[in-house]
Amino acid sequence: MPRAPMYDVDEVMEQAIDVFLEHGFHGTVMDEIIARTDFNRRGFYLEFGSKQAFLYRVIQFYIDTQLQRVIAALESDSGVQAIDDFFSRYLALIGGRGCLLINCVAELGFDDPTIRDMGRHYIDRLQIDFIACVEQAVNHHELRPETNIEAIALQLTSYVQGFAINAILAQDADELKLATQTLLRGNR
Amino acid sequence: MPRAPMYDVDEVMEQAIDVFLEHGFHGTVMDEIIARTDFNRRGFYLEFGSKQAFLYRVIQFYIDTQLQRVIAALESDSGVQAIDDFFSRYLALIGGRGCLLINCVAELGFDDPTIRDMGRHYIDRLQIDFIACVEQAVNHHELRPETNIEAIALQLTSYVQGFAINAILAQDADELKLATQTLLRGNR
DNA sequence: CCTTTTAAAGAATTATTATTCTTTAGCCTA
DNA sequence: TAGGCTAAAGAATAATAATTCTTTAAAAGG
Numbered sequence: 001m002p003r004a005p006m007y008d009v010d011e012v013m014e015q016a017i018d019v020f021l022e023h024g025f026h027g028t029v030m031d032e033i034i035a036r037t038d039f040n041r042r043g044f045y046l047e048f049g050s051k052q053a054f055l056y057r058v059i060q061f062y063i064d065t066q067l068q069r070v071i072a073a074l075e076s077d078s079g080v081q082a083i084d085d086f087f088s089r090y091l092a093l094i095g096g097r098g099c100l101l102i103n104c105v106a107e108l109g110f111d112d113p114t115i116r117d118m119g120r121h122y123i124d125r126l127q128i129d130f131i132a133c134v135e136q137a138v139n140h141h142e143l144r145p146e147t148n149i150e151a152i153a154l155q156l157t158s159y160v161q162g163f164a165i166n167a168i169l170a171q172d173a174d175e176l177k178l179a180t181q182t183l184l185r186g187n188r
Numbered sequence: 189m190p191r192a193p194m195y196d197v198d199e200v201m202e203q204a205i206d207v208f209l210e211h212g213f214h215g216t217v218m219d220e221i222i223a224r225t226d227f228n229r230r231g232f233y234l235e236f237g238s239k240q241a242f243l244y245r246v247i248q249f250y251i252d253t254q255l256q257r258v259i260a261a262l263e264s265d266s267g268v269q270a271i272d273d274f275f276s277r278y279l280a281l282i283g284g285r286g287c288l289l290i291n292c293v294a295e296l297g298f299d300d301p302t303i304r305d306m307g308r309h310y311i312d313r314l315q316i317d318f319i320a321c322v323e324q325a326v327n328h329h330e331l332r333p334e335t336n337i338e339a340i341a342l343q344l345t346s347y348v349q350g351f352a353i354n355a356i357l358a359q360d361a362d363e364l365k366l367a368t369q370t371l372l373r374g375n376r
Numbered sequence: 377c378c379t380t381t382t383a384a385a386g387a388a389t390t391a392t393t394a395t396t397c398t399t400t401a402g403c404c405t406a
Numbered sequence: 407t408a409g410g411c412t413a414a415a416g417a418a419t420a421a422t423a424a425t426t427c428t429t430t431a432a433a434a435g436g
Contacts, residue, residue: 003383003433024295026214030424040384045425098294102353106286106294107212109356119357154367155343161353162346165290168297169307192403193413218394228414233395379436389426396419404411 007039009047013061016054021097024107025055055104059118062100066093067122074129078136080143083156090160091177099164123157130156195227197235201249204242209285212295213243243292247306250288254281255310262317266324268331271344278348279365287352311345318344 015037019028030051034041048054070093073085093099105119130153137143143152163176170176203225207216218239222229236242258281261273281287293307318341325331331340351364358364 003381003431005383007383022298024212024214024298026212027296027299029422034386041386041425042427043383051424098298103294105353105356106291108215110210110212110286111215116357119353123354123357155347158347158350158354159343161350162348164353165293165307165349166311166346168293169304169311195413217392222416229395229416230397231413239394377436379434381433381435383430383432385428385430387426387428389424391424392422394419394421396417398415398417400413400415402411402413404409406407406409 005039005043007037007043010061012037012039013058013065016058017062017066017100018097020055020058021100021103025051025104026107056114059101059104059115063118063122067099067101071125071129074133078133079140080133080137082133083130083137087159090163094164094167095176096167096170096172098168102161102164123161126160127153127157130154193227193231195225195231198249200225200227201246201253204246205250205254205288206285208243208246209288209291213239213292214295244302247289247292247303251306251310255287255289257281259313259317262321266321267328268321268325270321271318271325275347278351282352282355283364284355284358284360286356290349290352291356311349314348315341315345318342 016033019032019036022028023032030041030044033051033054034044039047044054048057070086070089073089074082076082101119101122104115109116109119131149134143134147134149134152134156138145138147138149167176204221207220207224210216211220218229218232221239221242222232227235232242236245258274258277261277262270264270289307289310292303297304297307319337322331322335322337322340322344326333326335326337354367355364358367
């Protein structure tokens with residue numbers, strides 16, 4: 001029997017997310033991936049085949065774990081509270097780092113259909129979940145009955161992308177948090 | 189007297205904007221810049237020094253001409269009409285292409301302070317101009333007096349970033365336009 | 377405790393791409 | 407129209423970075 005691999009793929013994914021968030025896809029060099037994830041070059045190519053295939057895996061992992069956990073707030077709970085939860089979790093996720101999926105869409109989206117599709121699915125899901133939440137809120141009399149549900153949901157979906165960009169620009173996490181509070185308060 | 193250069197720097201800038209929008213900074217190779225702008229390698233390095241210095245010039249040009257023209261809607265006119273104008277011009281600018289500044293912030297912002305500063309100035313200016321517009325709208329009784337001016341302005345600023353991302357993902361310009369109309373209608 | 381298998385480490389290679397250099401030829405002036 | 411200057415074109419070089427290869431050694435089973 002040969003020795004077992006020392007790296008845990010999930011852990012490597014987590015580490016890779018940080019690296020790609022810092023430098024983007026093309027800005028990240030293999031040397032840094034190797035240095036900052038705990039596995040070796042040969043293992044890398046045996047497991048993933050190429051840097052690009054690796055990126056796809058990392059993004060999918062990011063969606064399935066990080067973003068999934070945030071969106072879950074919208075799907076488990078419901079109404080206004082769910083939306084508050086969502087934004088509070090989302091801010092915690094992207095604060096000081098931005099969103100890997102949105103960054104990759106901005107960097108590669110025009111050229112790369114795979115990434116564009118991932119982005120579209122994510123946005124669609126967000127929109128659908130927001131609609132359900134706002135609908136619930138109306139039903140529970142948390143929002144006025146004449147509320148334009150689709151429009152409000154679309155606003156919320158847009159905020160999310162806006163935050164992802166702001167997270168890169170904001171000096172510190174607090175600034176972003178404050179902005180979010182101001183933004184959501186105004187909507188009541 | 190030597191022969192005069194054949195290229196017009198402003199024209200080169202316009203052409204370069206398209207290339208960088210398509211492939212991002214690192215994804216754009218010099219060969220394509222040379223092929224699609226009408227000037228030559230030597231001229232390029234004489235004029236700009238490096239690909240990175242060139243990017244800065246192109247972004248600044250993009251801000252000073254394209255984005256400036258759009259933001260002007262907020263500064264010349266005023267009130268709700270100005271905001272409508274702004275979004276209609278902005279959509280025309282980014283439809284099917286996205287926003288060069290936002291893309292560069294997403295790709296390089298974490299690593300590159302110069303670009304981060306450009307992004308911050310842009311967002312700050314947007315926010316200030318929106319505040320002035322919303323204030324005017326309240327004064328002219330286009331919006332209710334209890335309107336939370338800062339919060340509404342922040343919402344609008346966020347939409348702008350959200351649109352920039354959506355423009356990359358939307359199949360066609362119409363989809364984006366429709367979404368925008370829905371979004372703004374809901375806010376009245 | 378030796379053999380086999382393959383993981384780890386990192387050196388070597390290859391590919392790509394930014395930058396520089398060389399050649400050619402156009403334009404202006406004298 | 408000849409000469410000098412420099413723009414255009416693109417070949418050559420240098421730098422960087424992705425991928426592959428080689429060596430070393432750790433673990434499991436006999």
